[in-house]
Amino acid sequence: MTSQANPKNKEILPGLQLETVDDKIMTLNVGPQHPGSGHMRIILKIDGDYIVHCDPDPGYVHRGEEKMAEYRNYITNIPHLERPVIHDSCNILYPYCLGVEELLGLEVPERAKYLRVIASELNRCVYTQYWLAIYGIFLGHSTMFMWPMGDRELVIDLLEKMTGARVTHSYFVPGGVRNDTPPNFEDVCLRQVNYFEKRLKEYADIFYDNPILISRTKDTGILSREDAIKLGTTGSVLRASGVDFDIRKKEPYDVYEELDFQTNVLKEGDSYARSKIPWLDMFESCRIIRDALQKMPKSGSVRIKLKPNPKGGDTEVYRRVESGRGSLGMHIVSRGKPQPYRLKISVGSFRNLIAMPHLLTGEMLGNMPAVYWSLNYWPVEADR
Amino acid sequence: MGTASGIIKALNSGIKHIATKRFTFRYPEQKLKFVGDGYQYDPDSGVGIAGYKGRHILFHDKCTGCQLCAIACEDIAEAIAMVKVPEQWKHNKKAIMPQIDYGKCVFCGLCVDACPFYALYMTNDYELSSFTKEALIYTPAQLQVKPKVDQDVEIQIDEKGANHG
Numbered sequence: 001m002t003s004q005a006n007p008k009n010k011e012i013l014p015g016l017q018l019e020t021v022d023d024k025i026m027t028l029n030v031g032p033q034h035p036g037s038g039h040m041r042i043i044l045k046i047d048g049d050y051i052v053h054c055d056p057d058p059g060y061v062h063r064g065e066e067k068m069a070e071y072r073n074y075i076t077n078i079p080h081l082e083r084p085v086i087h088d089s090c091n092i093l094y095p096y097c098l099g100v101e102e103l104l105g106l107e108v109p110e111r112a113k114y115l116r117v118i119a120s121e122l123n124r125c126v127y128t129q130y131w132l133a134i135y136g137i138f139l140g141h142s143t144m145f146m147w148p149m150g151d152r153e154l155v156i157d158l159l160e161k162m163t164g165a166r167v168t169h170s171y172f173v174p175g176g177v178r179n180d181t182p183p184n185f186e187d188v189c190l191r192q193v194n195y196f197e198k199r200l201k202e203y204a205d206i207f208y209d210n211p212i213l214i215s216r217t218k219d220t221g222i223l224s225r226e227d228a229i230k231l232g233t234t235g236s237v238l239r240a241s242g243v244d245f246d247i248r249k250k251e252p253y254d255v256y257e258e259l260d261f262q263t264n265v266l267k268e269g270d271s272y273a274r275s276k277i278p279w280l281d282m283f284e285s286c287r288i289i290r291d292a293l294q295k296m297p298k299s300g301s302v303r304i305k306l307k308p309n310p311k312g313g314d315t316e317v318y319r320r321v322e323s324g325r326g327s328l329g330m331h332i333v334s335r336g337k338p339q340p341y342r343l344k345i346s347v348g349s350f351r352n353l354i355a356m357p358h359l360l361t362g363e364m365l366g367n368m369p370a371v372y373w374s375l376n377y378w379p380v381e382a383d384r
Numbered sequence: 385m386g387t388a389s390g391i392i393k394a395l396n397s398g399i400k401h402i403a404t405k406r407f408t409f410r411y412p413e414q415k416l417k418f419v420g421d422g423y424q425y426d427p428d429s430g431v432g433i434a435g436y437k438g439r440h441i442l443f444h445d446k447c448t449g450c451q452l453c454a455i456a457c458e459d460i461a462e463a464i465a466m467v468k469v470p471e472q473w474k475h476n477k478k479a480i481m482p483q484i485d486y487g488k489c490v491f492c493g494l495c496v497d498a499c500p501f502y503a504l505y506m507t508n509d510y511e512l513s514s515f516t517k518e519a520l521i522y523t524p525a526q527l528q529v530k531p532k533v534d535q536d537v538e539i540q541i542d543e544k545g546a547n548h549g
Contacts, residue, residue, distance in 0.1 A: 076456070079460050161419050178497070210390060
């Protein structure tokens with residue numbers, strides 16, 4: 001992200017500026033090593049306790065996922081594409097699989113569609129619990145670090161039974177899912193999801209209704225509805241500013257239109273509202289899982305057999321899904337080869353990061369973690 | 385809600401957990417229970433069988449040395465190399481079998497999906513750490529061994545809460 005041009009700065013060479021030092025303003029680097037900033041650097045200019053300028057500097061964990069995808073075929077792309085966000089690995093593979101299915105003209109079996117929805121909602125819970133734990137420890141609430149990390153185990157256990165791995169499941173493939181559920185999975189899933197929901201309700205007393213948390217997050221980093229739309233934010237940030245936008249509702253994919261759930265919208269647009277939306281979304285995820293388990297066909301195929309090295313035509317597709325951090329889209333360009341010609345990943349994290357300088361300018365330094373992490377930003381995903 | 389009552393409520397919700405049984409389990413002494421014998425794949429139907437994706441198991445009497453697992457892994461982790469084996473099999477003229485480097489393997493299981501002869505499966509064995517990098521390279525003879533995995537605890541849910549038994 002380019003820093004704002006300071007009129008005092010002299011341009012000594014084209015594009016190279018000499019920064020003038022102000023006696024009153026101090027430059028503070030948060031990160032990139034500090035775990036609190038999460039593999040990125042935030043360059044803050046502070047006047048006393050107030051932030052006068054904020055310049056987020058992502059890119060420290062850039063892995064070249066998009067370029068790597070051009071050298072691998074549609075199946076071997078799967079394991080490396082889920083690396084940007086391993087907690088949410090089903091959701092990041094979702095748009096890829098939907099796109100490749102459109103390219104190759106595959107029809108996914110009905111049971112596989114439901115299994116995908118269940119896996120993707122469980123993954124959303126895993127991601128959100130992890131995010132919530134970090135948010136708790138950012139605000140000095142160590143119980144809120146332990147509880148979500150512990151309860152996350154309930155969901156990880158389900159995903160492990162279903163997919164065979166605790167994280168990085170490699171579960172979705174173009175044409176369905178890798179394997180069917182183990183016997184007796186529905187009962188175990190229902191029991192653990194019900195208990196998980198019961199535990200989520202307990203977070204209200206200790207965290208969301210806690211006066212200490214409210215005083216730290218309420219009315220900090222307010223993002224108005226107009227600014228949220230103008231800056232192009234997505235997901236929980238957008239919904240916390242009063243915009244009812246959820247891709248699962250607006251552009252339903254797979255079987256989301258048949259499932260019963262609602263989107264959570266809050267009007268305040270402050271850090272508190274932004275931190276509450278993902279928590280409320282987890283209740284909806286539990287509702288979706290219960291509904292999907294009920295409506296799912298009890299038997300049937302879950303995967304179409306593909307030819308080795310399938311080839312797409314001379315077309316382009318763009319598919320997007322609602323991930324834990326907002327809209328997650330993939331644009332696949334095919335030129336008749338087994339490998340994609342170009343794969344563009346558009347992630348919610350990076351879109352939400354754009355709002356950060358806007359929110360932090362004028363804020364107190366102590367509020368920086370509360371505002372920063374409420375943006376639902378995952379550095380590794382933003383860098384791809 | 386007043387500030388004082390809110391703080392008391394928050395403290396109370398934490399204090400309740402002092403009396404309940406811990407949710408976590410003591411790992412090296414206790415080990416988690418898995419479903420099945422590990423991830424397997426049925427090449428006829430083209431669908432996998434749910435199970436944990438741990439260390440592989442190789443059936444020497446079925447492996448034909450076709451290298452499809454190594455080709456599948458080529459673009460993913462390059463963990464599989466085909467090596468000569470001393471045994472002579474009728475169905476394996478070249479006498480080559482996969483050798484897996486667990487320093488590179490990402491446990492995605494796509495090599496299992498690639499095997500058309502039911503020769504390569506995954507098992508529940510996840511304790512693969514070693515002192516040297518060389519010890520992470522499993523030869524076909526090591527991959528043949530069926531692992532012994534202790535499985536004692538799983539999540540149990542009752543009215544008081546959840547624990548690992």
